[in-house]
Amino acid sequence: xxxxxxxxxxxxxxxxxxxxxxxxxxxxxxxxxxxxxxxxxxxxxxxxxxxxxxxxxxxxxxxxxxxxxxxxxxxxxxxxxxxxxxxxxxxxxxxxxxxxxxxxxxxxxxxxxxxxxxxxxxxxxxxxxxxxxxxxxxxxxxxxxxxxxxxxxxxxxxxxxxxxxxxxxxxxxxxxxxxxxxxxxxxxxxxxxxxxxxxxxxxxxxxxxxxxxxxxxxxxxxxxxxxxxxxxxxxxxxxxxxxxxxxxxxxxxxxxxxxx
Amino acid sequence: xxxxxxxxxxxxxxxxxxxxxxxxxxxxxxxxxxxxxxxxxxxxxxxxxxxxxxxxxxxxxxxxxxxxxxxxxxxxxxxxxxxxxxxxxxxxxxxxxxxxxxxxxxxxxxxxxxxxxxxxxxxxxxxxxxxxxxxxxxxxxxxxxxxxxxxxxx
Numbered sequence: 001x002x003x004x005x006x007x008x009x010x011x012x013x014x015x016x017x018x019x020x021x022x023x024x025x026x027x028x029x030x031x032x033x034x035x036x037x038x039x040x041x042x043x044x045x046x047x048x049x050x051x052x053x054x055x056x057x058x059x060x061x062x063x064x065x066x067x068x069x070x071x072x073x074x075x076x077x078x079x080x081x082x083x084x085x086x087x088x089x090x091x092x093x094x095x096x097x098x099x100x101x102x103x104x105x106x107x108x109x110x111x112x113x114x115x116x117x118x119x120x121x122x123x124x125x126x127x128x129x130x131x132x133x134x135x136x137x138x139x140x141x142x143x144x145x146x147x148x149x150x151x152x153x154x155x156x157x158x159x160x161x162x163x164x165x166x167x168x169x170x171x172x173x174x175x176x177x178x179x180x181x182x183x184x185x186x187x188x189x190x191x192x193x194x195x196x197x198x199x200x201x202x203x204x205x206x207x208x209x210x211x212x213x214x215x216x217x218x219x220x221x222x223x224x225x226x227x228x229x230x231x232x233x234x235x236x237x238x239x240x241x242x243x244x245x246x247x248x249x250x251x252x253x254x255x256x257x258x259x260x
Numbered sequence: 261x262x263x264x265x266x267x268x269x270x271x272x273x274x275x276x277x278x279x280x281x282x283x284x285x286x287x288x289x290x291x292x293x294x295x296x297x298x299x300x301x302x303x304x305x306x307x308x309x310x311x312x313x314x315x316x317x318x319x320x321x322x323x324x325x326x327x328x329x330x331x332x333x334x335x336x337x338x339x340x341x342x343x344x345x346x347x348x349x350x351x352x353x354x355x356x357x358x359x360x361x362x363x364x365x366x367x368x369x370x371x372x373x374x375x376x377x378x379x380x381x382x383x384x385x386x387x388x389x390x391x392x393x394x395x396x397x398x399x400x401x402x403x404x405x406x407x408x409x410x411x412x413x414x
Binding site for chain 2: 045123140152155156170203211
């Protein structure tokens, strides 16, 4: 019962790796399609004349790629556990703290940078939308036709892979459930996916880019919190490892100095 | 032993609950693909706009036009182009109140697309202009003289 079932663990690792790949490659699938006809229709409904034939692209959005910030933390945690299967335990114990510190620091920097970007984009979109009619048209051209159907399909795939991840991790070793950090990180990952999907659905289609940016902000804040948690954990691990090394060295020195 | 059986059941229960929540979130679509009244987006987006505030009015010194005298534009049977100079202030609004029916044409801020809006007498039109500036055409067709007033503040 206590033994790690490696195949299930590998399934969990691959599932989370796929999640991060899908999230980072989302812009290749979502967006980019011409929405010129839709713009003309929306503008006419608002009593405005816009010449037809202009290039209007569907925006790729922020919510789904920003999910990768949280899921990268989950992938990193599981990958670190997987490294323990191949790397000697003593080396793994010593490197764990330093590797986590570097990862958490980079994650924190990336999440803060992307948070600022998302807030700036949100302010730009709201300012344009409310500057009726000329700003509103600029908003429609740049952000008005978010492909939420395609986004829903990608989110469903991501959610499925995350459920596979959680199930496979539990099947691999029930003691993972006692690891509160891992359980909370997995729950955060699942909840932010639900939050992104919910935010895509609460407003009419033309306004989804705005709630999608808010979804990005939610993901970035969740990633910042987890980066800080990992950072604190890494510092504690490094201090503990340093103390253990010092104790071992002291014991060795005392043993060597002992007479006989 | 009982704990070994209970924990996976709780996990399965939580995962099913989260799956159901996701399905509900994904299938709920408010307002279809339309946008409702884009001139007055209320609710959440309206609240956001109120929190962030709108764009400021363009500086009078940034505006120039052959038909512009102080705060008044007089357009006689034709088109008058108001040039808004480039500014570091970013997006700004040029608000014009007209005493006659006119058409106003300008590029959407930050875009090349020209937008034309017909404005009725007595109404105020707000033209958003990006930081790069723009040319705003005020069109007064027919054998008429149209007078517009530059609205600032308030």
